[in-house]
Amino acid sequence: MTERLAPADDRVPAIPPLFRLQWEDAQQSYVLLFPEGMIKLNRSGGEILRRCDGRLTQGAVIAELNTAFAQDVGADVRAFLALATDKGWVTWRPAGATP
Amino acid sequence: MSTQATPATITPPLWLLAELTYTCPLHCVFCSNPVDFATHRNELSTDEWIRVLTEARALGAVQLGFSGGEPLTRDDLETLVAEARRLGYYSNLITSGVGLTEARIRRLKDAGLDHIQLSFQDSTRELNDFLSHTRTFDLKRRTAALIRAHGFPMVLNCVIHRLNIDHIGRIIDLAVEIGAEYLELANAQYYGWALLNRDHLIPTREQVATAQDVVARARERIGDKLRILLVIPDYFERRPKRCMNGWGSVFLTVCPDGTALPCQAARVLPDMQYPSVRRSSVREIWYESSAFNRFRGDDWMTEPCRSCPEKQMDLGGCRCQAYLLTGNANAADPVCDKSPQHGIVTAAVAAGGTSPPGRPLIFRTPDESRRLAATPPPIGSGVS
Ligand code: SF4
Ligand code: SF4
Numbered sequence: 001m002t003e004r005l006a007p008a009d010d011r012v013p014a015i016p017p018l019f020r021l022q023w024e025d026a027q028q029s030y031v032l033l034f035p036e037g038m039i040k041l042n043r044s045g046g047e048i049l050r051r052c053d054g055r056l057t058q059g060a061v062i063a064e065l066n067t068a069f070a071q072d073v074g075a076d077v078r079a080f081l082a083l084a085t086d087k088g089w090v091t092w093r094p095a096g097a098t099p
Numbered sequence: 100m101s102t103q104a105t106p107a108t109i110t111p112p113l114w115l116l117a118e119l120t121y122t123c124p125l126h127c128v129f130c131s132n133p134v135d136f137a138t139h140r141n142e143l144s145t146d147e148w149i150r151v152l153t154e155a156r157a158l159g160a161v162q163l164g165f166s167g168g169e170p171l172t173r174d175d176l177e178t179l180v181a182e183a184r185r186l187g188y189y190s191n192l193i194t195s196g197v198g199l200t201e202a203r204i205r206r207l208k209d210a211g212l213d214h215i216q217l218s219f220q221d222s223t224r225e226l227n228d229f230l231s232h233t234r235t236f237d238l239k240r241r242t243a244a245l246i247r248a249h250g251f252p253m254v255l256n257c258v259i260h261r262l263n264i265d266h267i268g269r270i271i272d273l274a275v276e277i278g279a280e281y282l283e284l285a286n287a288q289y290y291g292w293a294l295l296n297r298d299h300l301i302p303t304r305e306q307v308a309t310a311q312d313v314v315a316r317a318r319e320r321i322g323d324k325l326r327i328l329l330v331i332p333d334y335f336e337r338r339p340k341r342c343m344n345g346w347g348s349v350f351l352t353v354c355p356d357g358t359a360l361p362c363q364a365a366r367v368l369p370d371m372q373y374p375s376v377r378r379s380s381v382r383e384i385w386y387e388s389s390a391f392n393r394f395r396g397d398d399w400m401t402e403p404c405r406s407c408p409e410k411q412m413d414l415g416g417c418r419c420q421a422y423l424l425t426g427n428a429n430a431a432d433p434v435c436d437k438s439p440q441h442g443i444v445t446a447a448v449a450a451g452g453t454s455p456p457g458r459p460l461i462f463r464t465p466d467e468s469r470r471l472a473a474t475p476p477p478i479g480s481g482v483s
Contacts, residue, residue: 017250017252018214018252018280020189020213022161022187024159024161025159026111026158026159026161027159031161033161033162033189033213034189034252035191035213035214035216035252035254035280035281036254036281036283036328038113038161038162038189088323
């Protein structure tokens, strides 16, 4: 079961099947593709969303990005994922539940 | 060359519309295919389409629509879908649903099709019976269930016009019931067959207002499990739309015979030499052809657009509409109330609700198409 709830660090974000995330050379960015549209992501948006693979918890995503960016990006990640949840780009499930 | 012209910067094509065929089992009165479609023969082969897909993808195209006509009438559709997936497109099948069998949808899924846009049309002449015509209704429902069962995201598309706009509430209920993710309620755009039939199709102002109201209330009730898009005819606006986000800026349409167009409707423009994928590469077509450069930037504009402070917003509107209504492809889209020909649009709106006596609806059949190709209707205020 997936749900759309407020993001929490022990929950697992994933991109729902309606969307596809992919790297576009021509645009030098990640894009999120969905019926009738496409969103070009900035660098941090792309780095966050490509970790929303249905396995990492939000906490684990933050930990990876803290390392990658060599600073504490927790607040930014939580804010971005809250927005992404609103837009329907990510859904959530409890850690340990099967996708 | 004018000194104040903004040089055109050419951005890569992002959307490719592959019109695989003009063959279609339906005869919609609002079809956007060219009126003389029956005289276009000579469809591209599978290999030619694969080359088009490959070249457009290399330029950056990523959204891909397979349309027509009815694309399911091509038996190489699965092959093309598989190739599109391999190349990294996000692909969409735009279909009437006729011919979408269980076996076919399974093969399309396996080939990697991303989503399906199911159009609601009515193939019958009893258009006012729009949704109650049980045979069509049941076919669409069965098809929708099939689309769901195979896990495809579903966009339901319904072309709205005077004869069905009062049913919008029922159409929304139906979309919820069959589990669509998106519902597009797009008013008929008055090109092709819809322009021929415009006086029958254009809704009244009251109908448009009611429809907007019904949609607003439905959005509140349903929330975001169904996203509803309502596009009202631009005849009701005071500014034209930024057509195709600009000529040759994002969209590339390839017609069944390989003709490349910046927009599906663009074939109507006079004195245009549209390039063909049979003779040029997609790169040459997009960057170098005179047709794709024709309305890039703003050097082509005439007054009132040329000196208009809003010209970067709407880019002067739709070239096809400007030509079809004024006879001049460089004119301001007469939807704009700054256009000296805006009266053509207000007259058509004012006449809305009164079907012209003695002029029946014209159905998109091959016979009508051949008849109309032999005697094209005059340019100007639609058809007379
Ligand atoms: S609009 Fe109707 S007639 Fe035209 S291609 Fe689509 S289904 Fe066929
Ligand atoms: S005059 Fe031309 S550019 Fe200005 S708003 Fe009207 S259509 Fe757009």
